[in-house]
Amino acid sequence: xxxxxxxxxxxxxxxxxxxxxxxxxxxxxxxxxxxxxxxxxxxxxxxxxxxxxxxxxxxxxxxxxxxxxxxxxxxxxxxxxxxxxxxxxxxxxxxxxxxxxxxxxxxxxxxxxxxxxxxxxxxxxxxxxxxxxxxxxxxxxxxxxxxxxxxxxxxxxxxxxxxxxxxxxxxxxxxxxxxxxxxxxxxxxxxxxxxxxxxxxxxxxxxxxxxxxxxxxxxxxxxxxxxxxxxxxxxxxxxxxxxxxxxxxxxxxxxxxxxxxxxxxxxxxxxxxxxxxxxxxxxxxxxxxxxxxxxxxxxxxxxxxxxxxxxxxxxxxxxxxxxxxxxxxxxxxxxxxxxxxxxxxxxxxxxxxxxxxxxxxxxxxxxxxxxxxxxxxxxxxxxxxxxxxxxxxxxxxxxxxxxxxxxxxxxxxxxxxxxxxxxxxxxxxxxxxxxxxxxxxxxxxxxxxxxxxxxxxxxxxxxxxxxxxxxxxxxxxxxxxxxxxxxxxxxxxxxxxxxxxxxxxxxxxxxxxxxxxxxxxxxxxxxxxxxxxxxxxxxxxxxxxxxxxx
Amino acid sequence: xxxxxxxxxxxxxxxxxxxxxxxxxxxxxxxxxxxxxxxxxxxxxxxxxxxxxxxxxxxxxxxxxxxxxxxxxxxxxxxxxxxxxxxxxxxxxxxxxxxxxxxxxxxxxxxxxxxxxxxxxxxxxxxxxxxxxxxxxxxxxxxxxxxxxxxxxxxxxxxxxxxxxxxxxxxxxxxxxxxxxxxxxxxxxxxxxxxxxxxxxxxxxxxxxxxxxxxxxxxxxxxxxxxxxxxxxxxxx
Numbered sequence: 001x002x003x004x005x006x007x008x009x010x011x012x013x014x015x016x017x018x019x020x021x022x023x024x025x026x027x028x029x030x031x032x033x034x035x036x037x038x039x040x041x042x043x044x045x046x047x048x049x050x051x052x053x054x055x056x057x058x059x060x061x062x063x064x065x066x067x068x069x070x071x072x073x074x075x076x077x078x079x080x081x082x083x084x085x086x087x088x089x090x091x092x093x094x095x096x097x098x099x100x101x102x103x104x105x106x107x108x109x110x111x112x113x114x115x116x117x118x119x120x121x122x123x124x125x126x127x128x129x130x131x132x133x134x135x136x137x138x139x140x141x142x143x144x145x146x147x148x149x150x151x152x153x154x155x156x157x158x159x160x161x162x163x164x165x166x167x168x169x170x171x172x173x174x175x176x177x178x179x180x181x182x183x184x185x186x187x188x189x190x191x192x193x194x195x196x197x198x199x200x201x202x203x204x205x206x207x208x209x210x211x212x213x214x215x216x217x218x219x220x221x222x223x224x225x226x227x228x229x230x231x232x233x234x235x236x237x238x239x240x241x242x243x244x245x246x247x248x249x250x251x252x253x254x255x256x257x258x259x260x261x262x263x264x265x266x267x268x269x270x271x272x273x274x275x276x277x278x279x280x281x282x283x284x285x286x287x288x289x290x291x292x293x294x295x296x297x298x299x300x301x302x303x304x305x306x307x308x309x310x311x312x313x314x315x316x317x318x319x320x321x322x323x324x325x326x327x328x329x330x331x332x333x334x335x336x337x338x339x340x341x342x343x344x345x346x347x348x349x350x351x352x353x354x355x356x357x358x359x360x361x362x363x364x365x366x367x368x369x370x371x372x373x374x375x376x377x378x379x380x381x382x383x384x385x386x387x388x389x390x391x392x393x394x395x396x397x398x399x400x401x402x403x404x405x406x407x408x409x410x411x412x413x414x415x416x417x418x419x420x421x422x423x424x425x426x427x428x429x430x431x432x433x434x435x436x437x438x439x440x441x442x443x444x445x446x447x448x449x450x451x452x453x454x455x456x457x458x459x460x461x462x463x464x465x466x467x468x469x470x471x472x473x474x475x476x477x478x479x480x481x482x483x484x485x486x487x488x489x490x491x492x493x494x495x496x497x498x499x500x501x502x503x504x505x506x507x508x509x510x511x512x513x514x515x516x517x518x519x520x521x522x523x524x525x526x527x528x529x530x531x532x533x534x535x536x537x538x539x540x541x542x543x544x545x546x547x548x549x550x
Numbered sequence: 551x552x553x554x555x556x557x558x559x560x561x562x563x564x565x566x567x568x569x570x571x572x573x574x575x576x577x578x579x580x581x582x583x584x585x586x587x588x589x590x591x592x593x594x595x596x597x598x599x600x601x602x603x604x605x606x607x608x609x610x611x612x613x614x615x616x617x618x619x620x621x622x623x624x625x626x627x628x629x630x631x632x633x634x635x636x637x638x639x640x641x642x643x644x645x646x647x648x649x650x651x652x653x654x655x656x657x658x659x660x661x662x663x664x665x666x667x668x669x670x671x672x673x674x675x676x677x678x679x680x681x682x683x684x685x686x687x688x689x690x691x692x693x694x695x696x697x698x699x700x701x702x703x704x705x706x707x708x709x710x711x712x713x714x715x716x717x718x719x720x721x722x723x724x725x726x727x728x729x730x731x732x733x734x735x736x737x738x739x740x741x742x743x744x745x746x747x748x749x750x751x752x753x754x755x756x757x758x759x760x761x762x763x764x765x766x767x768x769x770x771x772x773x774x775x776x777x778x779x780x781x782x783x784x785x786x787x
Contacts, residue, residue: 027563307678309668312647312661320651324637331639401635407601409652410624546603 003105007113036491052132059140061237067137069258075129079122079159083166089484092295108288122159147263160276164283187333321419334483342388343431350438375445376518379452380507383460384500391424393468393496397477397486403549424465463533464499471495478549551735557607559597568594568759575737578730582746583739585756591739595708599629628697632708634689638682653700667695686713707738747777
């Protein structure tokens with residue numbers, strides 16, 4: 001028990017980097033973290049407002065009974081998704097394996113402590129989802145005392161199963177990776193299969209198997225006349241109630257599930273708790289027994305000692321730097337799988353368009369009350385997926401402890417930055433070319449639209465690469481224990497993803513505007529993005545790399 | 551070869567760092583830099599190699615100012631850090647090739663030097679393995695070889711003997727003597743005072759960020775029993 005407590009305390013000590021923030025003497029580090037916490041806080045407020053707003057909308061349409069059915073599921077799905085992403089880095093990180101292995105501790109309490117940390121994160125997610133939404137529900141239905149009392153146990157119980165399940169996914173993936181020599185390749189393939197599989201499933205279920213909603217019918221009467229706002233609201237409520245009733249009839253367990261959380265059958269929470277605890281304990285036991293073994297197998301193996309010095313070749317500085325970037329990139333499955341997903345999705349979308357109409361791909365079977373131009377949106381959709389996460393938003397932070405090498409090399413700032421930008425473009429270029437070639441055959445449209453499909457993703461790809469470089473130069477993070485800290489959780493990555501928003505916003509405009517104005521908006525956006533990319537590129541050429549990590 | 555003039559480097563938000571450092575390293579010098587833990591040795595070494603900016607003063611290497619011509623200066627020097635943190639994703643030979651490419655070492659020269667130094671340090675057969683599998687000593691040997699690849703005029707090292715086996719330590723001392731005999735210079739920090747006394751012709755002692763003594767080893771030690779005695783007197787004063 002004392003091992004568990006000690007390791008758990010160590011695990012939690014720097015939760016969200018708070019310990020570093022508290023003790024750092026470096027003002028710039030403190031400032032960076034302060035900005036990160038402000039961003040987190042804003043995101044937290046946005047999430048709470050969104051969740052409360054959506055719950056309130058259910059109440060307005062008279063279907064508040066959907067709240068205790070939907071939001072606990074949402075909390076579990078978010079926890080599951082987050083923990084699947086983080087479980088390998090959390091559970092099997094190699095950094096402190098030797099230290100812990102050298103200590104008189106068993107691996108089971110270490111695994112339990114790491115799982116407990118994941119559980120705490122799940123509790124926070126559950127609290128963020130349930131508190132605002134259940135508050136709306138409780139007030140709306142004038143819930144009894146039991147409902148209010150049960151909120152806390154519900155928050156504590158919900159993350160048990162998702163965390164345990166995520167850990168099992170982590171075990172499965174780790175076991176698979178540990179058994180192969182090509183660890184990075186397998187890790188990337190698993191990530192790509194999961195994401196593309198989820199996309200395919202989503203398309204499968206939206207292809208007429210979901211609940212269809214006729215939005216045109218919400219704005220027009222049967223004789224084609226316009227409805228008043230109240231009449232429109234009534235129709236929305238009618239359709240929503242009908243949809244919920246269909247779900248409840250087709251899937252009766254949904255009603256039972258809701259009764260666990262709305263105060264009708266609180267004993268159900270005990271069932272979920274018992275099941276969750278049992279699976280959680282079993283998980284801790286199984287992982288505990290194999291923790292150090294799996295960690296060891298995931299780290300490099302013994303030396304071969306069979307190298308024979310042969311003829312060597314000299315290369316240019318740029319080629320040497322780009323090859324170095326390539327080596328760094330392809331050595332990390334986490335780095336590759338996180339950044340390659342966007343380009344893979346772009347190719348998947350291009351292929352999907354051979355089988356599904358673009359209207360269906362973007363809007364499923366929802367009939368819209370006004371004309372939209374999905375083909376005008378397509379270039380921006382591709383631009384968004386290419387801009388989702390660039391290598392450059394990570395490439396400086398990824399140097400970590402080896403940053404001293406780059407700083408002592410007799411090369412210019414431009415050489416270093418250009419190599420990182422060039423490598424990013426080299427990685428994404430084959431996907432861009434492939435996607436464009438496929439689109440030539442799968443999308444039939446005008447010459448101008450075809451031009452936009454060609455140009456818009458390309459300019460965004462270049463812009464996002466430069467933008468990612470800027471964010472990493474502004475918020476580098478050289479001190480990290482696991483790659484997940486820089487690849488998934490750093491400020492530069494979060495800000496780098498704004499490029500996706502920059503692509504979606506004009507894309508929505510092009511989608512909704514008449515074709516002529518859509519084309520004008522697209523042209524103006526292309527010009528603006530090119531200008532922004534050039535200005536940012538010129539700015540970073542004189543970046544003060546010495547200042548970074550000093 | 552190396553002129554440090556009135557150099558200040560204080561870490562932001564602290565009072566730690568080095569102040570008022572003035573020091574000259576001539577061609578042919580093996581210059582030891584000693585001090586207690588946290589005295590500012592690594593800080594000074596990082597400032598003169600261009601890893602850290604400094605607040606005041608000048609660093610002139612081979613007649614060039616590091617703040618004005620950093621790339622030219624870096625071509626003339628090599629740095630060996632206290633911890634051999636190098637690209638673990640590369641094999642040993644990939645790392646050496648990378649460094650050789652950056653410094654523009656020709657294929658023939660790199661082949662000759664890698665063969666020579668890797669042979670001397672006995673890591674040739676491990677050059678095809680990933681650096682992540684290397685022991686601390688092997689990484690240290692690899693860093694030393696990479697530092698020597700472009701035949702630097704000035705070698706700056708931070709605790710270079712840590713992690714080396716006795717044979718490798720002996721070899722490194724031999725290499726240091728050969729390099730300075732050929733007109734190069736070496737400035738390195740160490741806690742191994744016996745080695746410093748026997749190997750170096752000059753020494754500087756730093757205490758709490760300030761240089762307390764520097765000059766010829768024979769002048770510093772004078773009639774005292776050893777460098778160790780001088781060091782203890784100095785840091786406890």
